[in-house]
Amino acid sequence: MYRYDEFDHEIVQSRVKQFRSQVERRLDGRLTENQFKPIRLMNGLYLQLHAYMLRVAVPYGSLNSKQMRQLAMIADKYDRGYGHITTRQNIQFNWPELTDVPDILNDLADVEMHGFQTSGNCIRNVTSDPYAGATAEEIEDPRPTAELLRQWSTMHPEFAYLPRKFKIAVVASKTDRAVIRAHDIGIEITKNDKGEVGYHIIVGGGLGRTPIIGQTLQEFLPREELLPYLEATLRVYNRYGRRDNKYKARIKILVTETGIDEFKKMVDAEYETLEPLDIAVSPEEVARITSYFGGPEFEDLPNHDDGYKAKLLSDKDFENWTENNLADHKTPGYAIVNISLKPIELAPGDITSDQMRAVADLSETYSFGEIRTTHQQNVLLPHVKKSDLYALYQALKKVKLHADNIGLISDIICCPGMDFCALATARSIPVSQAIAQRFSDPARQRAIGEMQIKISGCINACGHHHVGHIGILGLEKAGVEFYQVKLGGDASENAAVGKVTGPGFSQDELVDGIERLVDYYLEVRSDGERFIDSFNRLGMAPFKEALYAA
Numbered sequence: 001m002y003r004y005d006e007f008d009h010e011i012v013q014s015r016v017k018q019f020r021s022q023v024e025r026r027l028d029g030r031l032t033e034n035q036f037k038p039i040r041l042m043n044g045l046y047l048q049l050h051a052y053m054l055r056v057a058v059p060y061g062s063l064n065s066k067q068m069r070q071l072a073m074i075a076d077k078y079d080r081g082y083g084h085i086t087t088r089q090n091i092q093f094n095w096p097e098l099t100d101v102p103d104i105l106n107d108l109a110d111v112e113m114h115g116f117q118t119s120g121n122c123i124r125n126v127t128s129d130p131y132a133g134a135t136a137e138e139i140e141d142p143r144p145t146a147e148l149l150r151q152w153s154t155m156h157p158e159f160a161y162l163p164r165k166f167k168i169a170v171v172a173s174k175t176d177r178a179v180i181r182a183h184d185i186g187i188e189i190t191k192n193d194k195g196e197v198g199y200h201i202i203v204g205g206g207l208g209r210t211p212i213i214g215q216t217l218q219e220f221l222p223r224e225e226l227l228p229y230l231e232a233t234l235r236v237y238n239r240y241g242r243r244d245n246k247y248k249a250r251i252k253i254l255v256t257e258t259g260i261d262e263f264k265k266m267v268d269a270e271y272e273t274l275e276p277l278d279i280a281v282s283p284e285e286v287a288r289i290t291s292y293f294g295g296p297e298f299e300d301l302p303n304h305d306d307g308y309k310a311k312l313l314s315d316k317d318f319e320n321w322t323e324n325n326l327a328d329h330k331t332p333g334y335a336i337v338n339i340s341l342k343p344i345e346l347a348p349g350d351i352t353s354d355q356m357r358a359v360a361d362l363s364e365t366y367s368f369g370e371i372r373t374t375h376q377q378n379v380l381l382p383h384v385k386k387s388d389l390y391a392l393y394q395a396l397k398k399v400k401l402h403a404d405n406i407g408l409i410s411d412i413i414c415c416p417g418m419d420f421c422a423l424a425t426a427r428s429i430p431v432s433q434a435i436a437q438r439f440s441d442p443a444r445q446r447a448i449g450e451m452q453i454k455i456s457g458c459i460n461a462c463g464h465h466h467v468g469h470i471g472i473l474g475l476e477k478a479g480v481e482f483y484q485v486k487l488g489g490d491a492s493e494n495a496a497v498g499k500v501t502g503p504g505f506s507q508d509e510l511v512d513g514i515e516r517l518v519d520y521y522l523e524v525r526s527d528g529e530r531f532i533d534s535f536n537r538l539g540m541a542p543f544k545e546a547l548y549a550a
Contacts, residue, residue, distance in 0.1 A: 001062050001370070002147045002292045004112045011155070012109045015116070019043050020102035027099065042122075044115020045101055049422045054093045054101060055118040056108060060128035060146040060170070061089035063371040065360040070111040072356035078104050083356065085341060085349040087413060087464055088167070089127050089373040090118055094420055116154060121162045123153035123234075127169045129177045130372040133295055134382040136330035137173035139189050139197060144290040145226070146170045148281060151289075152227055159234050163241035163249035166234070167206075174493055178375060181205045181214045181495035182467060184251045185233065192220045199226055203233065203263070204255030209459050211466035211497045212252040215260045217267065224283075228276035229267070236266045296368040296383055301333025306387035318393050320442060321404040326389075335389060337367075337381045338374070339396065340403035340411060344436045347429045348414040349377030358399040366392050375491075377413055378406065409451040409518070410436040413464055417457030417474060418481075424457035426474025426481040431455055434511050439518075448518055450530045452491060467491040469532045470514060471498045483510045487517075487543055488535050501544045513547045520546035 004012075019039070026036040033047075040047075044055040056071070071091060075083050078100045079093040086092060096104060108114055117125045126146045133141040149168060153159065159166070169178040172189035180186025186202035199221040205214025221229055237251045240258075255263050312319045327336040339359065342348050351359075359379060363371045366388045367381035374380060384392060396402040405411045412435065415421065417428030432455050439445055454468030458475075465471035471486035482504035489498030505513055518531075520543065525534045535543055 001064055002059070002143075002289070008112070009109075012112075012114050015043065015114065016102060016105045016109055019105060023098060023102055038120065041120040042116070043101075043105065044118035046119060047422070048094070048416075048420050049418070049424075050420065051095050052098055052101070053420070054096050054104060054115060055086070056091050056093070056113055056115055057118050057125045058090050058113075058373050059150050060126055060132070060143050061130050061373040061375075062132075062143065063373065065363045065369040065371065067111045067113055068356050068360040068363070068371055070107060070113070072353040072360070074104055074107055075353040075356065082350050082352045084347070084416070085351060085373050085377045085379065087375055087377060087462065088118075088125055089130070089375060090125055091373065094416070117150075119165075121164050121166075123149075123156070123159055123162075123166045123168065126150050126153070127167075127178050127375065129171045129173065130374040130380055131177060131327060131336055131382065132172070132372075133293060134329055134334075134336050135173065136328065137175055139172045139191060141290075141293050141295075142170045142172040142189055143293050144286070145172075145187065145189065145199075147289055147292075148227070148286065149230075152230075152281075159238065162234075162238055163243050164246060166237070166251065176491075176493040176495070179464070179467065179491045179495070181493075182207055182211075182464070182491070183214065184237075185217075185230065186214050187226075190220065196222070198222050201229070201233075204252045204260070205495075206250050206252040207461040207464055207466045208250070209247055209461075210250075210252065211461065212256060213495050213497060214252075215255065217260070217264055224280050225276065227281060228274050228279045229271055231279055232267050232271040232274060235270050236263070240266075296370075298331045298334060298383070299385070301331075301385065301387075308386045308389060311390040315390070317404070318390060320446065321393055321402060322389065324404045324408060324446070325406045329383065331383075333386055335384050335386055337384045337389070337392065338406045339379045339381065339401050340405055341378050341401075342405055342411050342436065343400060343403055344410070344433055344440060347416070347419075348412050348432050351379070355399050355401055358395070358401070362392060362395055376406075376411065378411075404442065405445055407450050407452075408445040409439045409448050409453060410445060411452075412436060413452075413454040413468070415456050415458075415462035417455075421457060421462075423460055424474070425459075425476040426457050426483065428455045428457040428463060428472075428474050431472065431474065431483065431507055431510065434507060435514060438511050438515060448522065448531070450532075451518075452489075452532075453514075454489070454491075464491065465489070466497050467495060468498060469535070470517070472510070475504060482506060485510070485513070485547060487540060487547075488532070490532055499540055501540070501547055516549055517543060517547045 046053040188200040201218040202214040203217040412432045414432040418424040452469040455472040456463035456465040467489040486498030490496040
């Protein structure tokens with residue numbers, strides 16, 4: 001993982017001291033809430049429905065065991081004993097007292113963490129593939145590129161006050177586990193016909209009130225041109241992005257209204273005005289950053305088993321867990337282990353302090369101390385020997401982290417909704433729990449197969465409902481909550497925005513309708529066909545009929 005240098009330490013420690021003084025002035029009345037708001041947002045502090053919420057940056061989803069233990073300590077000392085993993089791979093605490101926040105930031109700084117770039121009209125925390133450095137699918141580890149972008153964008157003076165927030169994601173394989181086409185800029189590390197490594201640049205994606213799938217800005221951008229070209233792109237957005245209407249201030253609106261061809265001409269023209277060598281990072285600096293992400297020293301385990309296959313045969317629950325929660329590792333004898341944070345009794349993405357400590361301990365025992373957070377609001381251990389999987393599974397069971405539902409119907413992405421958020425118009429957590437309860441039978445979940453349900457409690461789409469196979473949007477009318485359903489969304493490399501089915505449902509009607517929808521899918525699917533494939537083959541009409549049949 002990346003390690004702070006002296007510059008990083010100085011920035012973080014200085015910011016903590018500054019914010020402590022700012023909080024004191026807010027508490028004694030020298031700063032009004034309106035004056036304090038932009039200051040707190042630059043440090044990741046929100047004012048939600050019932051309390052403040054502190055969002056902690058987890059750049060490209062990478063944590064170490066020491067950091068996870070510190071987050072557990074913070075959860076116990078300053079919050080209510082848990083944290084929440086977000087769809088941007090960050091972690092947030094929902095109940096801190098304002099007077100405690102400077103101390104929390106100081107404790108975070110002790111383990112090289114902070115709240116920068118988690119809020120405000122800035123370049124937000126750069127996200128990436130949680131399988132980075134572990135999967136054989138990637139051309140190279142995308143995290144050095146993500147780290148380069150983090151260093152470039154942190155407190156960049158020209159982009160500190162953009163028209164709106166700005167999100168970047170990076171992947172290095174054709175399989176998209178970071179939803180790059182729903183970002184302001186999505187970056188796919190790729191190769192050209194000559195075998196040279198460069199970047200496929202996608203621009204103008206985003207969800208919220210106006211969901212749009214990003215378009216290709218550059219099919220292949222040479223490696224050395226990345227920062228200058230992004231600088232030109234951000235300059236164009238900063239200059240021409242609308243500031244008269246915050247709902248139309250995203251780059252997706254500018255690209256859509258301008259047209260991708262004209263937008264590209266504007267970026268290329270801006271690029272020509274730059275001195276690219278003054279912005280581009282030297283090969284030596286790239287090599288220095290990349291060196292921090294060298295993989296662990298894996299053992300040579302081509303035929304090593306140590307009873308793993310025997311345990312699969314003797315323990316059916318373990319076999320089910322391995323089928324759903326493991327991913328192939330680039331090194332023979334190892335696996336990527338996804339850990340579900342989707343039990344029925346907790347909000348999706350919540351993790352208790354005890355579970356945080358357990359994950360930290362298990363990462364040290366089995367995964368070189370490395371932990372990842374995921375866009376799907378789960379966590380994972382990237383490097384686990386297959387011979388250790390059964391012991392790891394047994395340890396996860398003790399802390400209720402052994403759910404085998406990764407990618408299944410109960411692995412729901414869900415925003416906090418009206419239980420926490422001041423912007424929400426409906427609750428979302430109880431809806432996710434009701435759906436998970438209805439489909440709680442593990443055998444039934446596996447029979448259904450891959451299913452992406454995503455729930456948002458308002459049109460801001462923090463639950464990414466637009467790109468769910470089944471997307472659910474909570475709304476309110478005359479004081480009554482109801483839920484609109486979208487079908488056919490896709491968050492993968494085949495990104496698509498779902499289509500609205502029709503009138504909304506009450507919560508009870510919604511769960512019944514989803515069950516009818518799923519039952520219809522099971523009747524009509526071809527062998528091995530996923531829900532999204534069946535929907536794309538048959539179209540909206542029959543699925544809509546099943547959803548609304550009463």
